[in-house]
Amino acid sequence: MYQIDSTETRVLVDVPNESRRQFSGDVRAYLRDVVIPDIPKSLQPKFVEAAATEKLRAMPNRFLPPSVNNQDGLIYVGDSLNMRHPLTGGGMTVALWDVVYLRDLLAPSAVPTFEDTHLVLAQLQAFHWTRKQRSTAINILAQALYALFSARDDPDLTILRQACFDYFELGGNCVATPMGLLGGVCNNPWLLMYHFFAVVVYGMWCFLWSSPNPAALVRNLLRSFSVFWMGCKVFLPLLWTEFQT
Numbered sequence: 468m469y470q471i472d473s474t475e476t477r478v479l480v481d482v483p484n485e486s487r488r489q490f491s492g493d494v495r496a497y498l499r500d501v502v503i504p505d506i507p508k509s510l511q512p513k514f515v516e517a518a519a520t521e522k523l524r525a526m527p528n529r530f531l532p533p534s535v536n537n538q539d540g541l542i543y544v545g546d547s548l549n550m551r552h553p554l555t556g557g558g559m560t561v562a563l564w565d566v567v568y569l570r571d572l573l574a575p576s577a578v579p580t581f582e583d584t585h586l587v588l589a590q591l592q593a594f595h596w597t598r599k600q601r602s603t604a605i606n607i608l609a610q611a612l613y614a615l616f617s618a619r620d621d622p623d624l625t626i627l628r629q630a631c632f633d634y635f636e637l638g639g640n641c642v643a644t645p646m647g648l649l650g651g652v653c654n655n656p657w658l659l660m661y662h663f664f665a666v667v668v669y670g671m672w673c674f675l676w677s678s679p680n681p682a683a684l685v686r687n688l689l690r691s692f693s694v695f696w697m698g699c700k701v702f703l704p705l706l707w708t709e710f711q712t
C-alpha cells in the first residue's frame with residue numbers, strides 16, 4: 468500500500484493464477500475472502516469500501532529474462548527487454564538505466580552513423596553486459612522476495628520471510644545494502660548473494676534457538692538445514708538464469 472497523494476492510497480494485490488482460477492476470475496471475491504482478513508484491522512473498513520466500489524485495474528506480470536539483441540533495426544528497452552515481479556518496484560529503475568546506458572553507447576562519438584549495423588549491434592552487445600551489472604540484483608531480488616512473501620503454507624519459506632524482516636531490523640548495512648541493490652544505487656550482484664545468504668543463515672540461527680527446550684534443538688537443527696536448502700532452491704536458479712542469458 469502506498470499513498471499517492473494526500474487523499475488517495477494505491478494498493479498492489481497479488482492474485483496468483485491458481486487463486487484466479489479458484490475464484491473463477493472474480494477478483495472482488497478474492498479480495499473479500501482472502502485479502503481482507505490479512506489487512507490490518509484499522510485499514511479494513513476503507514479497504515472493504517474500496518474493494519466494493521472502486522474500479523480495479525488488473526495488470527498481468529511475468530518474469531522475462533534479458534537476452535542479447537541481435538536484430539538489426541530494432542532496440543528493446545525496459546519491460547520489452549526484461550521483466551521481473553512488480554513487488555519491489557524495480558521496473559522503472561531498470562528501464563531508466565537502460566536509457567542512460569544507451570544514451571552513452573549510441574552517442575554520436577561512439578556510433579557516428581546508425582547505418583553502420585555491425586557497430587550498432589556490437590554496442591547492443593556491450594549494452595547487454597553493462598546493464599546486467601545493475602539489473603541482475605534487481606531482477607533476482609524481485610523474484611526471490613516474491614517467493615518468500617507469497618508463501619502461505621511452506622514452513623521453510625515462512626522462516627525465511629521472518630528472517631528477512633529480522634535481518635533488516637538489524638539496521639546498518641543489513642538494510643542499507645539490500646535497499647541500495649533494490650534501488651539500483653549499489654550495483655554489485657555479489658553483494659546480493661552475500662546478503663541473501665546472510666538472511667538465510669540468520670534465519671537458521673534464530674530458528675535453532677527459538678525454543679528453550681533442549682529436545683527441540685535437534686528438531687530445529689534439522690529444520691534449519693531444510694531452511695538452508697530452501698534458500699538455495701529460491702536463489703540459485705535465479706542466479707543461473709541471469710548468468711545464462
Ligand SMILES: Cc1cc2nc3c(=O)[nH]c(=O)nc-3n(C[C@H](O)[C@H](O)[C@H](O)COP(=O)(O)OP(=O)(O)OC[C@H]3O[C@@H](n4cnc5c(N)ncnc54)[C@H](O)[C@@H]3O)c2cc1C
Nearest residue numbers: 479526527528544545546547553555556557558559560562
Ligand atoms: C502492477 C504493477 C505495479 C508496478 N509498480 C511499479 C512501481 O511501483 N515502481 C516501478 O518502478 N515499477 C513498477 N512496475 C513496473 C513498471 O510499470 C514497468 O517496469 C515500466 O512501466 C516499464 O516501462 P516500459 O516503458 O518499458 O513499458 P510500459 O510502461 O509497459 O510501456 C509500453 C507502452 O507501449 C505501448 N504499446 C504496446 N504495444 C504497442 C504497439 N504494438 N504499438 C504501440 N504502442 C504499444 C503500451 O500501451 C505502453 O504504453 C509495476 C508493474 C506492474 C505490472
